[in-house]
Amino acid sequence: MAADRDLEMEDMNLNMDREMKGELEEEKEMGEDRGGKDPLKNKKVHRVVSKWMLPEKVRRTYLERANCLPPPVFIISISLAELAVFIYYAVWKPQKQWITLDIGILESPFIYSPEKREQAWRFISYMLVHAGVQHLVGNLIMQLVLGIPLEMVHKGLRVGLVYLAGVTAGSLASSIFDPLRYLVGASGGVYALMGGYFMNVLVNFREMIPALGIVRLLIIILIILSDMGFALYRRFFVPANGSPVSFAAHIAGGFAGMSIGYTVFSCFDQALLKDPRFWIAIAAYFACVLFAVFFNIFLSPAN
Numbered sequence: 001m002a003a004d005r006d007l008e009m010e011d012m013n014l015n016m017d018r019e020m021k022g023e024l025e026e027e028k029e030m031g032e033d034r035g036g037k038d039p040l041k042n043k044k045v046h047r048v049v050s051k052w053m054l055p056e057k058v059r060r061t062y063l064e065r066a067n068c069l070p071p072p073v074f075i076i077s078i079s080l081a082e083l084a085v086f087i088y089y090a091v092w093k094p095q096k097q098w099i100t101l102d103i104g105i106l107e108s109p110f111i112y113s114p115e116k117r118e119q120a121w122r123f124i125s126y127m128l129v130h131a132g133v134q135h136l137v138g139n140l141i142m143q144l145v146l147g148i149p150l151e152m153v154h155k156g157l158r159v160g161l162v163y164l165a166g167v168t169a170g171s172l173a174s175s176i177f178d179p180l181r182y183l184v185g186a187s188g189g190v191y192a193l194m195g196g197y198f199m200n201v202l203v204n205f206r207e208m209i210p211a212l213g214i215v216r217l218l219i220i221i222l223i224i225l226s227d228m229g230f231a232l233y234r235r236f237f238v239p240a241n242g243s244p245v246s247f248a249a250h251i252a253g254g255f256a257g258m259s260i261g262y263t264v265f266s267c268f269d270q271a272l273l274k275d276p277r278f279w280i281a282i283a284a285y286f287a288c289v290l291f292a293v294f295f296n297i298f299l300s301p302a303n
Contacts, residue, residue: 043066072147079143131184150197179300194224197257203266
């Protein structure tokens with residue numbers, strides 16, 4: 001009996017030793033994770049992004065697969081291209097382009113011009129030219145502050161789709177509602193990102209609005225009002241020797257974002273091509289595009 005008790009005690013001691021070793025190994029692994037390259041510390045940025053960009057029900061899914069590969073290349077590349085084009089024209093016309101769009105820059109091969117609508121690339125490339133430093137800075141701030149987190153969550157393909165849909169919608173709307181005016185700036189794409197994002201916030205109001213904060217909302221509203229004010233000034237209060245610039249792209253880009261952008265940004269954990277809302281939005285978008293093409297060919301006053 002004594003021998004049996006001794007054997008039982010030895011077994012218990014062995015089990016306890018194994019459990020203690022297992023716990024020590026787990027603690028060691030957790031310690032290595034905390035000091036490693038991709039631990040909880042690096043997830044802090046993704047947690048903040050998830051609170052800004054996603055409703056609560058899908059945040060866990062995002063955090064489980066969150067990484068920076070690929071990095072937000074699309075938004076950064078577009079921003080650098082817009083900055084480079086602005087610097088080029090600012091150096092070319094240094095005394096005027098820093099403040100507002102000079103008439104000479106209206107000859108740019110990028111700008112949307114009603115007399116050169118047959119050059120189809122202008123319906124997209126106009127986003128690279130900006131009407132002064134205030135116009136450029138406002139668009140860059142908005143698309144970087146909003147676009148980088150969106151691209152971290154949804155990746156470049158989806159964000160690029162929404163952005164370019166807004167840019168194209170902006171130029172086509174301008175060609176219909178303001179057919180004799182020039183068009184510059186990336187506001188169509190920026191407003192598409194904002195429209196898609198804020199529709200997502202609106203639908204998931206209780207879960208997402210606390211993460212924004214009053215100050216953030218006020219900053220965003222201030223930038224929007226500043227950008228819209230500058231666009232309205234360029235359209236209606238331009239000096240007699242200047243050339244008015246259309247602002248219809250802002251509104252059309254916002255509508256593109258509230259349709260296509262909302263469906264794209266609300267499908268984080270779903271296959272986008274299997275969502276009927278996406279195809280409805282795409283069908284409506286292309287119907288508007290076809291109407292705009294028909295209008296420009298047969299009905300436009302600029303013909």
